[in-house]
Amino acid sequence: MKTDNATISHIIYWTSGDSDDYLYGSSVTYSALDRVDFVNPLMPASFKIHAWQSITNFQNDRTVPQLPPLKRGHHYHIEIDAQSRPEKTLYTQIFFYTIAQEEIEMLTITDQQQDFVYPEKAFSYEVRLIKAGLHELLFHEIRISETQVQDAQADAVEAALMPSSSRLTSSFAHADPQLHQLNLLFTEPSKNFFQQIDPDQLPLLKNLLVINDQRPYAGFYLADEDQRDYERDFRIYISHFCQKHKLSAMNLIAYGPISSFAALYYRHVFAHAQAYISADYLSQPADLKQYTRIGSKRQQHLSTILTDSDHQLRLDQDCHCYLSLANLEQGVDGFIQKTVFKQARLQKLPYAELNQDRSE
Numbered sequence: 001m002k003t004d005n006a007t008i009s010h011i012i013y014w015t016s017g018d019s020d021d022y023l024y025g026s027s028v029t030y031s032a033l034d035r036v037d038f039v040n041p042l043m044p045a046s047f048k049i050h051a052w053q054s055i056t057n058f059q060n061d062r063t064v065p066q067l068p069p070l071k072r073g074h075h076y077h078i079e080i081d082a083q084s085r086p087e088k089t090l091y092t093q094i095f096f097y098t099i100a101q102e103e104i105e106m107l108t109i110t111d112q113q114q115d116f117v118y119p120e121k122a123f124s125y126e127v128r129l130i131k132a133g134l135h136e137l138l139f140h141e142i143r144i145s146e147t148q149v150q151d152a153q154a155d156a157v158e159a160a161l162m163p164s165s166s167r168l169t170s171s172f173a174h175a176d177p178q179l180h181q182l183n184l185l186f187t188e189p190s191k192n193f194f195q196q197i198d199p200d201q202l203p204l205l206k207n208l209l210v211i212n213d214q215r216p217y218a219g220f221y222l223a224d225e226d227q228r229d230y231e232r233d234f235r236i237y238i239s240h241f242c243q244k245h246k247l248s249a250m251n252l253i254a255y256g257p258i259s260s261f262a263a264l265y266y267r268h269v270f271a272h273a274q275a276y277i278s279a280d281y282l283s284q285p286a287d288l289k290q291y292t293r294i295g296s297k298r299q300q301h302l303s304t305i306l307t308d309s310d311h312q313l314r315l316d317q318d319c320h321c322y323l324s325l326a327n328l329e330q331g332v333d334g335f336i337q338k339t340v341f342k343q344a345r346l347q348k349l350p351y352a353e354l355n356q357d358r359s360e
Contacts, residue, residue: 010068011214012127012142014050021274023049033216033293034140036252041135042246048128049090049137062147067127068144072116075147079113082129083142089134092127099123115147143214167214167227168234172241173199176206179357181249182242182271183248185210189218190344197343204351207247216293220302221262235269248272251354255323257282257290265305267318276354278323278345323348 014036020074026040038049054067070076084090092109096119104119118125127142164318183205187197199208208263213219239283242250249272252263260281267275285303294302323345 010144012052012066014075014139030293032295036139038137038139043131047131051126051128053126067125072118072120072122072244075117077115077145077147079143083138085136089132090137091130091132095126096122097124104315121297127226137338169212171199171210174206179206179355180247181207181248181251181357183251183253183354185209185253186221186259187212188259196241202346208305217294218257224298238270250356251276252280256342261349274318274320276320276322279321322350
Protein backbone atom coordinates (compact mmCIF):
# COMPACT_ATOMS: atom_id res chain seq x y z
CA MET A 1 0.00 0.00 0.00
CA LYS A 2 1.34 3.39 -0.83
CA THR A 3 0.59 7.03 -1.33
CA ASP A 4 2.50 8.93 -3.99
CA ASN A 5 2.44 12.02 -6.19
CA ALA A 6 0.29 10.45 -8.89
CA THR A 7 -3.45 10.03 -8.57
CA ILE A 8 -4.58 7.10 -10.69
CA SER A 9 -7.62 8.29 -12.58
CA HIS A 10 -8.28 5.97 -15.50
CA ILE A 11 -7.70 2.33 -16.37
CA ILE A 12 -8.03 1.31 -20.01
CA TYR A 13 -8.68 -2.28 -21.06
CA TRP A 14 -8.54 -4.04 -24.42
CA THR A 15 -12.06 -5.10 -25.27
CA SER A 16 -13.24 -6.84 -28.42
CA GLY A 17 -14.77 -4.74 -31.16
CA ASP A 18 -13.53 -1.36 -29.93
CA SER A 19 -10.83 -0.78 -32.56
CA ASP A 20 -10.20 -1.11 -36.29
CA ASP A 21 -7.32 -3.51 -35.73
CA TYR A 22 -5.81 -5.35 -38.66
CA LEU A 23 -5.35 -8.73 -37.03
CA TYR A 24 -5.21 -11.08 -40.00
CA GLY A 25 -3.66 -14.35 -38.84
CA SER A 26 -3.74 -13.32 -35.19
CA SER A 27 -5.04 -15.28 -32.24
CA VAL A 28 -6.68 -13.01 -29.66
CA THR A 29 -8.10 -14.51 -26.46
CA TYR A 30 -10.13 -12.39 -24.02
CA SER A 31 -9.92 -14.50 -20.85
CA ALA A 32 -10.59 -11.72 -18.32
CA LEU A 33 -11.21 -8.00 -18.24
CA ASP A 34 -7.52 -7.42 -17.52
CA ARG A 35 -6.08 -10.30 -19.54
CA VAL A 36 -5.85 -10.49 -23.34
CA ASP A 37 -3.49 -12.96 -25.03
CA PHE A 38 -2.32 -11.97 -28.50
CA VAL A 39 -0.30 -14.31 -30.74
CA ASN A 40 0.95 -13.56 -34.27
CA PRO A 41 4.59 -14.32 -35.10
CA LEU A 42 4.05 -13.47 -38.79
CA MET A 43 2.74 -9.90 -38.48
CA PRO A 44 5.39 -7.46 -39.78
CA ALA A 45 7.16 -5.13 -37.38
CA SER A 46 5.77 -1.59 -36.93
CA PHE A 47 2.19 -2.81 -37.47
CA LYS A 48 -0.50 -1.54 -35.12
CA ILE A 49 -1.76 -4.28 -32.79
CA HIS A 50 -4.50 -2.29 -31.09
CA ALA A 51 -5.57 1.34 -30.61
CA TRP A 52 -7.76 3.44 -28.34
CA GLN A 53 -9.27 6.88 -29.10
CA SER A 54 -10.51 9.73 -26.93
CA ILE A 55 -13.06 10.84 -29.54
CA THR A 56 -14.84 8.67 -32.10
CA ASN A 57 -17.56 9.01 -34.71
CA PHE A 58 -20.04 6.33 -33.76
CA GLN A 59 -21.92 6.46 -37.06
CA ASN A 60 -18.72 5.77 -38.98
CA ASP A 61 -16.63 3.78 -36.52
CA ARG A 62 -19.35 1.99 -34.53
CA THR A 63 -17.22 2.48 -31.42
CA VAL A 64 -17.36 4.77 -28.41
CA PRO A 65 -14.37 6.64 -26.91
CA GLN A 66 -12.15 4.42 -24.79
CA LEU A 67 -9.72 7.05 -23.48
CA PRO A 68 -10.41 9.65 -20.79
CA PRO A 69 -10.52 13.37 -21.63
CA LEU A 70 -7.32 15.16 -20.64
CA LYS A 71 -6.72 18.78 -19.70
CA ARG A 72 -4.57 20.98 -21.93
CA GLY A 73 -1.22 21.84 -20.39
CA HIS A 74 -1.55 19.33 -17.55
CA HIS A 75 1.06 16.71 -16.70
CA TYR A 76 0.26 13.00 -16.96
CA HIS A 77 1.90 9.65 -16.46
CA ILE A 78 1.08 6.61 -18.61
CA GLU A 79 1.88 2.99 -17.77
CA ILE A 80 1.40 0.02 -20.09
CA ASP A 81 0.98 -3.20 -18.13
CA ALA A 82 1.88 -5.88 -20.66
CA GLN A 83 4.50 -8.56 -21.29
CA SER A 84 5.85 -9.33 -24.76
CA ARG A 85 7.77 -12.34 -26.00
CA PRO A 86 10.55 -11.87 -26.86
CA GLU A 87 11.03 -9.17 -24.24
CA LYS A 88 11.24 -5.47 -25.20
CA THR A 89 9.50 -6.03 -28.53
CA LEU A 90 6.48 -3.82 -27.86
CA TYR A 91 6.28 -0.06 -27.95
CA THR A 92 3.48 2.43 -27.57
CA GLN A 93 2.68 5.59 -29.49
CA ILE A 94 0.49 8.52 -28.46
CA PHE A 95 -0.81 10.77 -31.23
CA PHE A 96 -2.20 14.22 -30.40
CA TYR A 97 -4.65 15.89 -32.83
CA THR A 98 -6.25 19.28 -33.39
CA ILE A 99 -10.01 19.72 -33.75
CA ALA A 100 -9.47 19.26 -37.51
CA GLN A 101 -7.78 15.90 -36.80
CA GLU A 102 -4.38 17.23 -37.83
CA GLU A 103 -1.50 15.62 -36.00
CA ILE A 104 0.23 17.97 -33.55
CA GLU A 105 2.72 15.65 -31.94
CA MET A 106 3.60 11.98 -31.65
CA LEU A 107 5.16 10.41 -28.57
CA THR A 108 6.90 7.00 -28.71
CA ILE A 109 7.21 5.01 -25.48
CA THR A 110 9.64 2.11 -25.38
CA ASP A 111 9.90 1.48 -21.61
CA GLN A 112 6.16 0.98 -21.03
CA GLN A 113 5.83 4.12 -18.91
CA GLN A 114 6.48 7.80 -19.42
CA ASP A 115 5.46 11.28 -18.31
CA PHE A 116 3.95 13.66 -20.83
CA VAL A 117 2.19 17.00 -21.09
CA TYR A 118 -1.10 17.19 -22.96
CA PRO A 119 -0.50 19.84 -25.69
CA GLU A 120 -2.23 23.19 -25.41
CA LYS A 121 -3.66 22.86 -28.93
CA ALA A 122 -4.78 19.25 -28.60
CA PHE A 123 -8.44 18.38 -29.08
CA SER A 124 -8.13 14.58 -29.02
CA TYR A 125 -5.54 11.83 -28.81
CA GLU A 126 -4.96 8.19 -29.67
CA VAL A 127 -2.90 5.45 -28.02
CA ARG A 128 -1.52 2.62 -30.16
CA LEU A 129 0.26 -0.63 -29.36
CA ILE A 130 2.93 -1.25 -32.01
CA LYS A 131 4.64 -4.52 -32.80
CA ALA A 132 8.43 -4.36 -32.66
CA GLY A 133 9.23 -7.99 -33.33
CA LEU A 134 7.06 -9.66 -30.71
CA HIS A 135 5.50 -13.08 -31.30
CA GLU A 136 3.22 -13.12 -28.24
CA LEU A 137 1.72 -10.44 -26.04
CA LEU A 138 -0.02 -10.68 -22.68
CA PHE A 139 -1.90 -7.41 -22.16
CA HIS A 140 -3.43 -6.35 -18.86
CA GLU A 141 -4.24 -2.64 -18.91
CA ILE A 142 -3.08 0.92 -19.49
CA ARG A 143 -3.13 3.38 -16.62
CA ILE A 144 -3.22 7.15 -17.17
CA SER A 145 -2.82 9.41 -14.16
CA GLU A 146 -2.52 13.13 -13.67
CA THR A 147 0.67 13.85 -11.73
CA GLN A 148 0.46 16.24 -8.84
CA VAL A 149 3.05 17.99 -6.73
CA GLN A 150 2.94 16.55 -3.26
CA ASP A 151 3.07 19.01 -0.38
CA ALA A 152 5.94 17.85 1.82
CA GLN A 153 4.38 19.73 4.77
CA ALA A 154 1.00 18.04 4.42
CA ASP A 155 0.58 15.83 7.45
CA ALA A 156 -2.92 14.84 6.37
CA VAL A 157 -1.56 12.15 4.07
CA GLU A 158 -0.07 9.03 5.62
CA ALA A 159 2.70 7.45 3.53
CA ALA A 160 2.54 3.67 3.90
CA LEU A 161 4.77 1.17 2.11
CA MET A 162 3.74 -2.37 1.28
CA PRO A 163 5.20 -4.85 -1.24
CA SER A 164 5.89 -3.27 -4.62
CA SER A 165 3.32 -5.57 -6.23
CA SER A 166 0.54 -3.99 -4.19
CA ARG A 167 -2.11 -2.08 -6.13
CA LEU A 168 -3.45 -0.35 -3.04
CA THR A 169 -3.20 3.33 -2.18
CA SER A 170 -4.31 5.05 0.99
CA SER A 171 -4.92 8.59 2.24
CA PHE A 172 -5.38 9.60 5.86
CA ALA A 173 -6.91 12.87 7.02
CA HIS A 174 -8.83 14.67 9.79
CA ALA A 175 -6.83 13.10 12.61
CA ASP A 176 -8.47 13.51 16.02
CA PRO A 177 -6.34 12.29 18.96
CA GLN A 178 -9.41 12.38 21.20
CA LEU A 179 -11.21 9.79 19.05
CA HIS A 180 -9.78 6.30 19.37
CA GLN A 181 -11.42 4.66 16.40
CA LEU A 182 -10.70 4.58 12.71
CA ASN A 183 -13.16 5.38 9.92
CA LEU A 184 -11.90 3.20 7.06
CA LEU A 185 -13.57 3.86 3.71
CA PHE A 186 -13.36 1.36 0.85
CA THR A 187 -13.60 3.10 -2.53
CA GLU A 188 -16.33 1.69 -4.79
CA PRO A 189 -14.72 0.76 -8.12
CA SER A 190 -16.12 0.95 -11.61
CA LYS A 191 -15.12 -0.95 -14.72
CA ASN A 192 -12.83 1.59 -16.40
CA PHE A 193 -12.50 4.46 -13.97
CA PHE A 194 -10.38 4.42 -10.86
CA GLN A 195 -12.32 6.67 -8.50
CA GLN A 196 -9.82 8.24 -6.18
CA ILE A 197 -11.60 9.96 -3.30
CA ASP A 198 -9.93 12.93 -1.70
CA PRO A 199 -10.46 12.74 2.08
CA ASP A 200 -11.06 16.49 2.05
CA GLN A 201 -14.33 15.74 0.25
CA LEU A 202 -15.53 14.22 3.54
CA PRO A 203 -14.50 16.84 6.12
CA LEU A 204 -17.03 15.61 8.68
CA LEU A 205 -15.42 12.18 9.08
CA LYS A 206 -12.67 12.11 11.70
CA ASN A 207 -9.71 9.73 11.54
CA LEU A 208 -10.57 8.95 7.94
CA LEU A 209 -8.47 6.43 6.01
CA VAL A 210 -9.49 6.04 2.35
CA ILE A 211 -8.49 2.76 0.71
CA ASN A 212 -8.26 2.46 -3.08
CA ASP A 213 -7.39 -0.56 -5.20
CA GLN A 214 -6.30 -0.10 -8.81
CA ARG A 215 -7.20 -3.61 -10.00
CA PRO A 216 -10.30 -4.28 -12.14
CA TYR A 217 -13.33 -4.07 -9.86
CA ALA A 218 -10.73 -3.44 -7.10
CA GLY A 219 -10.10 -7.19 -7.19
CA PHE A 220 -13.11 -7.32 -4.82
CA TYR A 221 -10.42 -6.43 -2.23
CA LEU A 222 -9.31 -10.07 -2.16
CA ALA A 223 -6.15 -11.97 -2.99
CA ASP A 224 -5.62 -13.20 -6.55
CA GLU A 225 -2.99 -15.14 -8.47
CA ASP A 226 -0.69 -12.12 -8.69
CA GLN A 227 -1.17 -10.95 -5.09
CA ARG A 228 -1.49 -14.09 -3.01
CA ASP A 229 -0.66 -12.31 0.26
CA TYR A 230 -3.04 -9.43 -0.34
CA GLU A 231 -5.36 -10.08 2.61
CA ARG A 232 -2.50 -10.80 5.01
CA ASP A 233 -0.63 -7.64 3.98
CA PHE A 234 -3.80 -5.57 4.23
CA ARG A 235 -4.49 -6.91 7.74
CA ILE A 236 -0.90 -6.22 8.85
CA TYR A 237 -0.95 -2.70 7.41
CA ILE A 238 -4.23 -1.75 9.11
CA SER A 239 -3.17 -3.31 12.41
CA HIS A 240 0.12 -1.37 12.41
CA PHE A 241 -1.70 1.79 11.38
CA CYS A 242 -4.09 1.49 14.32
CA GLN A 243 -1.24 0.83 16.73
CA LYS A 244 0.67 3.85 15.47
CA HIS A 245 -2.33 6.16 15.86
CA LYS A 246 -3.61 4.50 19.07
CA LEU A 247 -6.90 3.42 17.52
CA SER A 248 -8.67 0.49 19.17
CA ALA A 249 -11.89 0.27 17.13
CA MET A 250 -12.93 0.89 13.57
CA ASN A 251 -15.85 1.49 11.23
CA LEU A 252 -15.59 -0.12 7.78
CA ILE A 253 -17.50 2.19 5.45
CA ALA A 254 -18.86 1.35 1.99
CA TYR A 255 -21.23 2.88 -0.54
CA GLY A 256 -21.74 0.29 -3.28
CA PRO A 257 -21.84 -3.46 -4.00
CA ILE A 258 -18.09 -4.22 -4.01
CA SER A 259 -17.06 -1.86 -1.22
CA SER A 260 -19.91 -3.26 0.90
CA PHE A 261 -18.65 -6.76 0.14
CA ALA A 262 -15.21 -5.71 1.41
CA ALA A 263 -16.63 -4.12 4.56
CA LEU A 264 -18.59 -7.27 5.37
CA TYR A 265 -15.66 -9.52 4.55
CA TYR A 266 -13.11 -7.72 6.71
CA ARG A 267 -15.23 -6.80 9.72
CA HIS A 268 -14.37 -10.12 11.44
CA VAL A 269 -10.71 -9.80 10.50
CA PHE A 270 -10.26 -6.80 12.79
CA ALA A 271 -11.23 -6.52 16.44
CA HIS A 272 -14.02 -4.13 17.39
CA ALA A 273 -15.01 -3.49 13.77
CA GLN A 274 -18.44 -2.56 12.48
CA ALA A 275 -19.61 -2.33 8.87
CA TYR A 276 -21.64 0.48 7.31
CA ILE A 277 -22.96 -0.70 3.95
CA SER A 278 -25.43 0.08 1.18
CA ALA A 279 -28.43 -2.14 0.45
CA ASP A 280 -27.11 -3.24 -2.94
CA TYR A 281 -24.28 -5.26 -1.35
CA LEU A 282 -23.35 -8.56 -2.98
CA SER A 283 -25.37 -11.25 -1.24
CA GLN A 284 -25.67 -14.18 -3.68
CA PRO A 285 -23.82 -15.59 -6.73
CA ALA A 286 -26.47 -14.17 -9.08
CA ASP A 287 -25.30 -10.67 -8.10
CA LEU A 288 -22.00 -11.35 -9.89
CA LYS A 289 -23.66 -11.35 -13.32
CA GLN A 290 -23.22 -7.58 -13.57
CA TYR A 291 -19.42 -8.00 -13.54
CA THR A 292 -18.05 -9.25 -16.87
CA ARG A 293 -14.77 -11.04 -17.51
CA ILE A 294 -13.70 -11.42 -13.89
CA GLY A 295 -12.14 -14.82 -14.59
CA SER A 296 -13.46 -18.27 -13.79
CA LYS A 297 -11.31 -18.78 -10.68
CA ARG A 298 -12.33 -15.42 -9.22
CA GLN A 299 -15.99 -16.10 -10.02
CA GLN A 300 -15.85 -19.50 -8.33
CA HIS A 301 -14.09 -18.10 -5.26
CA LEU A 302 -16.63 -15.29 -4.89
CA SER A 303 -19.55 -17.70 -5.37
CA THR A 304 -18.15 -19.92 -2.63
CA ILE A 305 -17.93 -16.97 -0.24
CA LEU A 306 -21.46 -15.81 -1.04
CA THR A 307 -23.00 -19.26 -0.54
CA ASP A 308 -21.12 -20.17 2.66
CA SER A 309 -23.71 -19.83 5.42
CA ASP A 310 -20.99 -19.74 8.09
CA HIS A 311 -19.00 -17.03 6.38
CA GLN A 312 -18.57 -13.55 7.82
CA LEU A 313 -20.72 -11.97 5.11
CA ARG A 314 -23.81 -12.80 7.14
CA LEU A 315 -25.51 -9.75 8.65
CA ASP A 316 -25.70 -9.17 12.40
CA GLN A 317 -25.77 -6.38 14.96
CA ASP A 318 -22.36 -5.11 13.82
CA CYS A 319 -23.69 -4.37 10.31
CA HIS A 320 -25.48 -1.13 9.59
CA CYS A 321 -27.28 -0.64 6.29
CA TYR A 322 -27.39 3.14 6.25
CA LEU A 323 -28.65 3.32 2.65
CA SER A 324 -31.73 1.17 2.12
CA LEU A 325 -33.29 -0.07 -1.09
CA ALA A 326 -36.11 2.40 -0.50
CA ASN A 327 -33.58 5.24 -0.51
CA LEU A 328 -32.12 4.02 -3.78
CA GLU A 329 -35.53 3.59 -5.41
CA GLN A 330 -36.57 7.09 -4.33
CA GLY A 331 -33.74 8.58 -6.35
CA VAL A 332 -30.84 9.09 -3.97
CA ASP A 333 -28.75 8.18 -7.01
CA GLY A 334 -29.12 10.06 -10.25
CA PHE A 335 -28.46 8.35 -13.56
CA ILE A 336 -24.77 9.22 -13.52
CA GLN A 337 -24.36 8.03 -9.92
CA LYS A 338 -26.09 4.74 -10.70
CA THR A 339 -23.94 4.00 -13.71
CA VAL A 340 -20.56 5.50 -12.88
CA PHE A 341 -20.23 7.58 -9.72
CA LYS A 342 -21.66 6.58 -6.36
CA GLN A 343 -19.88 9.07 -4.10
CA ALA A 344 -23.13 11.03 -3.67
CA ARG A 345 -24.34 8.18 -1.48
CA LEU A 346 -21.80 9.17 1.16
CA GLN A 347 -23.96 12.19 1.95
CA LYS A 348 -26.32 9.76 3.72
CA LEU A 349 -23.69 8.49 6.16
CA PRO A 350 -24.53 8.78 9.88
CA TYR A 351 -21.60 11.09 10.60
CA ALA A 352 -22.41 11.65 14.29
CA GLU A 353 -22.55 7.91 14.91
CA LEU A 354 -19.32 7.29 13.03
CA ASN A 355 -17.52 9.95 15.06
CA GLN A 356 -18.83 8.66 18.40
CA ASP A 357 -16.09 6.92 20.37
CA ARG A 358 -16.97 3.32 21.26
CA SER A 359 -13.40 2.13 21.83
CA GLU A 360 -13.79 1.83 25.59
